Amino acid sequence: MKYYCKVCNSVFILKDAQFCPFCLSSKDFIDEVDKEILEHKNLLNNAVNIDLDNPGIVRDVTKCIDCGICKETCENMCGLSFGNDTSLCLSCGQCIMTCPTNALQPRNAYLKVKKLLESKVGICFTSPATRVSIGESFGYEVGSFMQSKLVSLLRKLGFKYVFDTTFGADLTVMEEATELVNHLKNGSNKPMFSSCCPAWVKYAHNEYSFLNSFISTCKSPIAMQSAIIEKYFLPKMNLVKENVICVAITPCTAKKMEIKLDGIYGCDEVITVSELISWTKLANIDFKSLPDSDYDNLFGEGSGSGVIFGASGGVCQATLRTSYYLMTNKQLDKIDFYDVKGLKNVKEASIIMGDIQVNALVVHKIKELKKVLDLLKEKTYHFIEVMNCEGGCVGGGGEPKTDSLEIKEKRALALYKHDKEAKIRFSYQNPDIIKIYQDYLQYPGSDIAKEILHLCQDNVKN
Ligand code: SF4
Numbered sequence: 001m002k003y004y005c006k007v008c009n010s011v012f013i014l015k016d017a018q019f020c021p022f023c024l025s026s027k028d029f030i031d032e033v034d035k036e037i038l039e040h041k042n043l044l045n046n047a048v049n050i051d052l053d054n055p056g057i058v059r060d061v062t063k064c065i066d067c068g069i070c071k072e073t074c075e076n077m078c079g080l081s082f083g084n085d086t087s088l089c090l091s092c093g094q095c096i097m098t099c100p101t102n103a104l105q106p107r108n109a110y111l112k113v114k115k116l117l118e119s120k121v122g123i124c125f126t127s128p129a130t131r132v133s134i135g136e137s138f139g140y141e142v143g144s145f146m147q148s149k150l151v152s153l154l155r156k157l158g159f160k161y162v163f164d165t166t167f168g169a170d171l172t173v174m175e176e177a178t179e180l181v182n183h184l185k186n187g188s189n190k191p192m193f194s195s196c197c198p199a200w201v202k203y204a205h206n207e208y209s210f211l212n213s214f215i216s217t218c219k220s221p222i223a224m225q226s227a228i229i230e231k232y233f234l235p236k237m238n239l240v241k242e243n244v245i246c247v248a249i250t251p252c253t254a255k256k257m258e259i260k261l262d263g264i265y266g267c268d269e270v271i272t273v274s275e276l277i278s279w280t281k282l283a284n285i286d287f288k289s290l291p292d293s294d295y296d297n298l299f300g301e302g303s304g305s306g307v308i309f310g311a312s313g314g315v316c317q318a319t320l321r322t323s324y325y326l327m328t329n330k331q332l333d334k335i336d337f338y339d340v341k342g343l344k345n346v347k348e349a350s351i352i353m354g355d356i357q358v359n360a361l362v363v364h365k366i367k368e369l370k371k372v373l374d375l376l377k378e379k380t381y382h383f384i385e386v387m388n389c390e391g392g393c394v395g396g397g398g399e400p401k402t403d404s405l406e407i408k409e410k411r412a413l414a415l416y417k418h419d420k421e422a423k424i425r426f427s428y429q430n431p432d433i434i435k436i437y438q439d440y441l442q443y444p445g446s447d448i449a450k451e452i453l454h455l456c457q458d459n460v461k462n
Pocket residue numbers: 046047048059063064065066067068069070071098099100101102103104
C-alpha cells in the first residue's frame with residue numbers, strides 16, 4: 001500500500017511508520033494515496049512525467065493544470081523528451097522555474113532538518129550561488145551579495161557550525177587542476193570534462209556513455225566538503241556522526257539526487273535556497289534585521305576562484321589559474337578569462353602553459369552540449385566545463401523562481417565582482433586549503449585524497 005504526505009507531497013510505503021520519512025510530519029498528515037491522486041496523475045497528457053519518488057523534485061498533482069509548459073522547458077533546457085522513461089530525468093528542477101501553478105517544487109528536506117536540529121548538532125555549508133540569490137525574496141536588489149546575513153540566518157535556524165562550500169570548491173580546483181596537469185604532462189590530447197554538476201554527469205551517462213572516461217574523477221564541491229567534515233572535522237571535534245546532521249545549502253535540486261549516489265557520503269540532506277526562504281518565513285524571521293555573521297573558521301575561507309564556481313565559466317577559470325601554477329610554478333598575471341564569462345551558451349579560452357597551448361570550452365544549458373561535441377571534432381580541447389543550468393548554478397532549479405536571463409546574469413556578475421575584489425583569488429593560496437593538505441590530505445592526488453575526494457565514474461550511474 002502506498003501513502004501520501006500532505007505536507008511535502010511525497011509518496012511512500014508506510015510500514016507502520018509514525019512519521020513521513022521525507023519531512024517527518026506526523027501520521028495525522030499522511031493518507032493512503034487516494035484514488036483521486038492516482039487518477040489525476042493518469043489524466044496528465046501534456047505534463048512531463050515525474051516519478052513519485054524522484055529524488056530532486058515533486059509534483060502536487062492537485063495543482064497541475066496539465067499545461068505542458070514543464071515538458072517544453074525540459075526540451076528547451078535539457079534537450080530531453082523522455083516520455084515514460086522517467087529514469088532519464090536529471091532532477092535539475094528547470095521545469096520548476098516555469099510551472100505557472102507552482103505544482104512543481106524541490107523535494108522538501110527542510111521540515112525534516114528542522115525537526116532533527118532539535119536533537120542533533122547541525123552542520124551546514126553554503127554553495128557559492130546561494131549568497132547572491134537569497135536576498136531577492138527579502139526585498140534586496142537582484143544580485144545583492146548576502147553572505148553575512150545568510151550565515152546569520154542559518155545560525156538563527158539552529159545550525160551550530162556554518163561552513164562555506166567555497167572551501168569545497170577550492171579543494172575541487174586543487175584536485176581537478178592536478179588531474180588536468182597530469183593529463184597534459186602525459187601528452188594526452190583527450191579532453192577532460194568537469195564533474196561538479198550532477199545533472200550533467202547523469203546526462204552524459206544516459207545520452208553519451210562514451211564520454212564517461214573523459215569526465216574528471218573529482219567529486220563535486222559539496223561531496224568533497226562533506227567527506228572532509230566526516231573524516232577530518234568530526235573526529236577533531238570529538239563529534240560522532242550519529243549525533244550530527246550535516247546539510248548542504250544549494251541552488252540545486254539535482255544535489256538531492258547526488259548525495260544518494262554510491263561513493264558520496266557525509267551529507268545527510270540538501271536544502272535549496274527556495275526551501276530556505278520558505279523555512280525563514282515559517283520561522284517568522286525578519287531577514288533584513290539579522291546581524292552580520294562570519295562562517296566558522298575551519299572551512300570558512302574561500303578564494304575568489306571558489307566563489308565563481310556558481311557562475312558559468314567559473315570552474316574553467318578557477319581550474320586554469322591553478323593548473324598554470326602547477327605546470328609552471330609561476331603565478332598567472334592575467335587571471336580574468338573574459339571570453340568564458342557571460343551568457344553565451346558555448347564559450348572558449350586558450351592559455352599557454354609551458355610549451356603547451358591549453359584550450360578550454362565552457363557550455364551551460366545542457367541542450368547545447370551537442371555543439372561542443374561538434375567542436376571537439378575540429379580542434380583539440382583540453383578542459384571542458386559543463387553546467388546543466390542556464391548561467392550555471394545561479395540559474396539552478398533550487399534558486400528563487402525565475403526564468404529571466406537578466407536576473408541570472410546579475411547573480412553571476414555579483415559572484416564575479418566578489419572574485420575581482422577578493423584578497424585571495426587562487427585556490428592554492430587559500431590558507432584553509434594549505435592547512436587541510438598539511439594536516440590531513442598531504443598533497444593533491446595523494447592516496448588519501450583519491451580515496452575520499454574522487455569517484456570511480458562507474459559509481460555515478462544511478
Ligand atoms: S508546468 Fe506545472 S501546471 Fe503545467 S503541466 Fe507542468 S506541472 Fe502541470
